[in-house]
Amino acid sequence: MSELSRRSGVPVPTIKFYLREGLLPPGRATASNQAEYDEEHLRRLRLVRALITLGGLSVAATREVLEAVAEPLGRYETLGVTHYALRSPVATAPDGEGSDGCAAEVERLIERMGWTVTEQSPLRGALAAGLRALREVGAGHDADELAPYAELAAATARVDLDRLAGLEDRIDIAERALALTVLMEPVLATLRRMAQENEAALRYAGEGGDRVGR
Incomplete structure (x- = not known):
């Protein structure tokens, strides 16, 4: 030992x-x-x-x-x-159902990107919480504004998965x-x-x- x-x-x-x-x-x-x-x-x-x-x-x-x-x-x-x-990178707020519309923007982004993300994924709530925090300081982002960042994330994910080949x-x-x-x-x-x-x-x-x- x-x-x-x-x-x-x-x-x-x-x-x-x-x-x-x-x-x-x-x-x-x-x-x-x-x-x-x-x-x-x-x-x-x-x-x-x-x-x-x-x-x-x-x-x-x-x-x-x-x-x-x-x-x-x-x-x-x-x-x-x-x-x-x-x-999750961001803690999900207690009101994680996203009544303020943040959860809806997450769904719009996932649909726009054509991503496969399970309904049970904790990252949905985490992303909504992150958007909520941005909105609270006057830097809110909707799905359209997030799309360029999502494209970069998708490119990074492809590099990540190549590493697993x-x-x-x-x-x-x-x-x-x-x-x-x-x-x-x-x-x-x-x-x-x-x-x-x-x-x-x-x-x-x-x-x-x-x-x-x-």
């Missing part, structure tokens, strides 16, 4: 907790108080750690994801289980989906801000009062 801890970077007490909770299968017993762990344990441990630490999942939700990816699911179902288990193992797919979803989101947000700074320099540099970077 100490070697498993060293290679994974996960403390031994945490590994023991995962074992007790059934998130990690027991190792092969070699003595009364010793067990041997292999590469499969290392992969599983990294996935558990990513789900809990990066994905913000509870132990129960993590167990559900692990049970799901252990079943003979296709790539679409595996990605769905992984994505829907993760926290050739993967057959469900654990590999789940791990890669987590990396692309959780770890890439702050990278993409940073790239967007850098691009905004560059675009602002191209459009507005020289107007006076330029103090950026000073």
Whole structure:
């Protein structure tokens, strides 16, 4: 177990907790108080750690994801289980039915883009909540105004799924989906801000009062 801890970077007490909770299968017993762990344990441990630490999942939700990816699911179902288990980027407001029209704009956008998004997707409510927050500060967007952003998101999704090409193992797919979803989101947000700074320099540099970077 100490070697498993060293290679994974996960403390031994945490590994023991995962074992007790059934998130990690027991190792092969070699003595009364010793067990041997292999590469499969290392992969599983990294996935558990990513789900809990990066994905913000509870132990129960993590167990559900692990049970799901252990079943003979296709790539679409595996990605769905992984994505829907993760926290939404925006917290859904209590009045998530969208009585203010935000939910209706989400439906319009999905229809306009021709996207397949299940009725049970938590992202519908999350997007409506995000639109509601924009509206509250006077920066509301309707489906037409969101469409260019949706086109960019669709292009990004195509790049993401290209990264999954050739993967057959469900654990590999789940791990890669987590990396692309959780770890890439702050990278993409940073790239967007850098691009905004560059675009602002191209459009507005020289107007006076330029103090950026000073």
